[in-house]
Amino acid sequence: KQEVTQIPAALSVPEGENLVLNCSFTDSAIYNLQWFRQDPGKGLTSLLLIQSSQREQTSGRLNASLDKSSGRSTLYIAASQPGDSATYLCAVHLGDSSYKLIFGSGTRLLVRP
Amino acid sequence: EAGVAQSPRYKIIEKRQSVAFWCNPISGHATLYWYQQILGQGPKLLIQFQNNGVVDDSQLPKDRFSAERLKGVDSTLKIQPAKLEDSAVYLCASSVTSNSPLHFGNGTRLTVT
Numbered sequence: 281k282q283e284v285t286q287i288p289a290a291l292s293v294p295e296g297e298n299l300v301l302n303c304s305f306t307d308s309a310i311y312n313l314q315w316f317r318q319d320p321g322k323g324l325t326s327l328l329l330i331q332s333s334q335r336e337q338t339s340g341r342l343n344a345s346l347d348k349s350s351g352r353s354t355l356y357i358a359a360s361q362p363g364d365s366a367t368y369l370c371a372v373h374l375g376d377s378s379y380k381l382i383f384g385s386g387t388r389l390l391v392r393p
Numbered sequence: 394e395a396g397v398a399q400s401p402r403y404k405i406i407e408k409r410q411s412v413a414f415w416c417n418p419i420s421g422h423a424t425l426y427w428y429q430q431i432l433g434q435g436p437k438l439l440i441q442f443q444n445n446g447v448v449d450d451s452q453l454p455k456d457r458f459s460a461e462r463l464k465g466v467d468s469t470l471k472i473q474p475a476k477l478e479d480s481a482v483y484l485c486a487s488s489v490t491s492n493s494p495l496h497f498g499n500g501t502r503l504t505v506t
Binding site: 284299305311312314316321322323324325326369371373380383384385386 | 394397426433434435436437438449458484486491494495496497498499500
């Protein structure tokens with residue numbers, strides 16, 4: 281059974297710091313992995329999607345890496361800003377007939393001005 | 394483009410009552426998902442539709458939950474009767490295909506007292 285774990289559960293950093301959020305999964309047979317952002321009272325916004333054949337994806341100040349063999353992904357945020365404060369969730373797509381996304385519990389990020 | 398629309402935004406009911414949630418996906422999106430997100434946890438898939446057919450409902454508590462997707466567009470999720478543990482945010486998402494990034498609505502926050 282696929283399980284997704286995110287560490288840390290919460291993180292508080294001063295503005296301008298570079299930071300790394302971690303995601304691990306137990307079964308390396310994934311189709312792709314996505315990182316989402318969730319603001320309080322809102323739905324989820326897809327940030328980056330990494331196919332199983334890729335090693336990383338970049339969008340602006342965000343960079344996500346994927347190491348399938350070790351069952352790990354990281355989300356790197358450069359030069360953090362208070363507007364980055366949100367919960368960040370990773371999810372793996374199993375690629376089976378149901379195309380189910382399995383989510384981690386998220387990392388709650390606070391960027392202090 | 395218009396996003397995924399959900400209503401109502403909030404709902405408070407007593408246990409054993411019934412409740413229904415509505416979702417209008419992005420136009421042209423064939424795949425529609427209902428997720429349940431309990432406070433402090435990641436979303437859990439309840440049911441996935443491909444057009445108007447059910448692809449996966451393995452985690453839907455079928456004794457009390459039901460869902461349908463009318464003519465492959467709008468969808469409703471019903472709980473009857475509700476239990477205290479059903480208190481959660483119910484998120485609807487849609488995607489062009491099952492391998493495309495998901496677009497989430499803002500969710501319906503249900504409180505069962």
